[in-house]
Amino acid sequence: MAVLDQLTSQQAIDLENKYGAHNYHPLPVVLTRGEGVYVWDVEGKQYYDFLSAYSAVNQGHCHPKIVNAMVQQAQTLTLTSRAFYNDMLGKYEKFACEFFGFDKLLPMNTGAEAVETALKLCRKWAYEVKGIHENEAEIIVCENNFHGRTTTIISFSNDPVARKNFGPYTKGFIKIEYDNLVALEETLKNNPNVAGFLVEPIQGEAGVYVPSEGYLTKAKALCEQYNVLFIADEVQTGIARTGRLLATCGNCSCINKNCSSSPDVKPDVLILGKAISGGVYPVSAVLANDSVMNVIKPGNHGSTFGGNPVAAAVAIAALEVVRDEKLAENASVLGELFRAELNKYIKTSKIVNLVRGKGLLNAIVINEDEDSNTAWDICLALRDNGLLAKPTHGNIIRFAPPLVMTEEQLLDCVSIIIKTLKQFEK
């Protein structure tokens, strides 16, 4: 078979099975094209994308403005490494720092790399600014976290599938219950060597767990009280997904003046990835103010591709789209509508217990135990009915469409979802 021959779905799946490592278990659908909220499989069937590549494609598939920025830059200069300056990186850093209200940005490529960067930054700050003895810094993390797949990150995961037989694990992490301020305060009180608190504003992979109102604000205040860095992993929640520019940031000094949320929870260290590129290119970043970021000196950290001109051009365009198309506002309005519509159905449903989420990061909990196959089977039926979603656990399905969706499209999706769920009513 020639490389450019059009494959059938089965041929494409067979090739991946034979030649690819089996590190994922994809839903059986083979996509070949995407535009806005839609994707198409190789047989030409159209679907609503309700995963958005784990919230990387917030701006919709193949957004012309972002793709254009990438193509233009790719034809001009792609990679210099950081051995030399390039004329795009500084522009992007200024743009992103002003956009999110921080002094400095450290560019990386993937979410996991940005998390690793934040951990290194936090430790170095602890030794050089806070004055913790070398090698004794601890970072508090939350149970059921998801921060990526590197050896250090899985060291503080409690997902057995992600951890088993990948030891020995990296030390220096204390795990506490998510959404538990008492546990946080106790841990801070009893451990003078704590340097940072790493938290997801909403636990996405765990099943879209939204913490109690005020949790983040109070956690930040505790971190301040104990001189500990509040590190927000907004790789999934960031960039308008939850109905504001950042899930942690209400009226921060960002330029999104329209977000009218509760008082700011401004992280000391902000981790971004996924949608900072609109899903067209791997781009991630760590942002912090000078008092923290200035501990990083030449040679301490880096990446050959981090901060390359294509990434810089793409990220500027992707953030401009979020601002110009008011995606945070749209996610907020459509999210309310989505939960309201599903709640009407859930009142009488025997198969769904609840819907939860913020903005367009939502999940439904199926009336089954965690190791049932029902959520998977529902996702197969959703696929057959023209909508793609994926379980996060045996009984939880995440719903996270691109934020460029219209109200009409959303209501169409709601009717597909409810029609499908009704097929599973006993």
Ligand SMILES: *Cc1c(COP(=O)(O)O)cnc(C)c1O
């Ligand atoms: C996806 C994700 C990551 C990891 O990003 P990769 O680009 O897959 O390495 C880290 N943190 C959170 C919260 C994520 O959702």
